[in-house]
Amino acid sequence: RDGSGSQRRAPQHCYSPDIYHLLKTRRGKEQHGFIDLEMLPPELGITILSYLNATDLCLAGCVWQDLGNDEYLWQGLCKSTWGHCSIYNKRLPAGFSYRRLYLQLDEGSLTFNANPQEGISYFMSKGILVDHPKELAKFIFYTRRLNWKMLQIYLDERRDVLDELVTLHNFSNQFLPNALRDFFRHIHAPEERGEYLETLITKFSHRFCTCNPGLVRDLGLSPDAVYVLCYSLILLSIDLTSPHVKNKMSKREFIRNTRRAAHNVSEDFVGHLYDNIYLIGHVAA
Known part of the structure; x- marks a missing residue:
């Protein structure tokens, strides 16, 4: 009882079942220590460590040497980071x-x-690699660890590799702006307009038409028309997304300007192009 004569109630711990289970688990760890992965079935230990990156796996190897150096885990890290290497298809030497x-x-x-x-x-x-344009292109296509500026320098010098890299893209049944975004996701657009950008768009235009013969037939598209549309999309992307452009291009203006250069493209199709950029954003961001 307190000074006023009323009875003081003991504090109540109102834990939800999940919190109660967590607290109970933590108390168990404090009493018994953390689980030793080597005490688990090997398959389970490997599954747990498969969620680690390379740095953490090296650290885990300091504690569980056999598990941390397991070839299955390192093979997964290699192939998830560098999706294609020539050595993957070779007979691996002893050791x-x-x-x-x-x-x-x-x-x-x-x-x-x-x-x-x-x-x-x-x-x-x-x-790791053989000096063949297709092998080099596959390595670049399935790798995300290469700096795009250095990659641009390399592809500008090795146009044979660039040609093979373009053919790895499948633009079938893709809307033109989405296909262009996918293309620039693998082969970054240069920051300034020049011969290299023109080369990229030319190669993209031919590849897009090759992948979409039905669309080419139904809409009357050609590589030259796609080339014009790509430049229109890039300019529209800059216009709509740049904070420095105060007077944004309207849909009517875009349709009029684009159809002046691409006469055979329908007004509806060009209008859908505008809507895509307006709603989704830059094609080369």
Whole structure:
């Protein structure tokens, strides 16, 4: 009882079932220690460690050496980061290690991002890549660790690799602005207009028409018409997204200007192009 004579009630802990379970689990860990992965079935331990990145897996290997150096885990990290390498399709030599391969791929990528030619030479010296345009294009297409500015320099010098890289894209049944976004997601557009950008759009236009023969037939499109539409989409993207442009281009103006250069393209189709940029945004962002 307190001084007023009323009875003081003991504090009540109103935990939800989830919080209660969490507290109970934590108390259990404090009493018994954390679970040793080596005490679990190997398949379960490997599954748990498969969620780690390379750095954390190396740290885990300091505690659970056998699990942390498991080839299955390092193979998964290699192929999820560098989706295609020539060495994946070769007969692996005795003593081959995917952990060592990961470190070589990481080193080669860092080298490429400083000097593209030296990076590719490093990959070839380690037997990771073969000097064939299609193999190099696949490596670039399925890799996200290469700096886009260095990649632009490399592709500008190796047009044979660029040609193969373009053919890896499948634009079937894609709306033109979405296909262009997908293209620039793999092959970044240069910051300034020039010969390289013209080359990219020319190659894209031919590839888009090749992938969509029905659309070409029904809408009367051609590589030249797609080329014009691509430039119109890029200019419209800048116009609608740039804060420096105060007077935005209207849909009517876009249709009129575009059809002056691409006479055979229908007004409805050009209008849908405008709507896509207005709603989704820049094609080369």
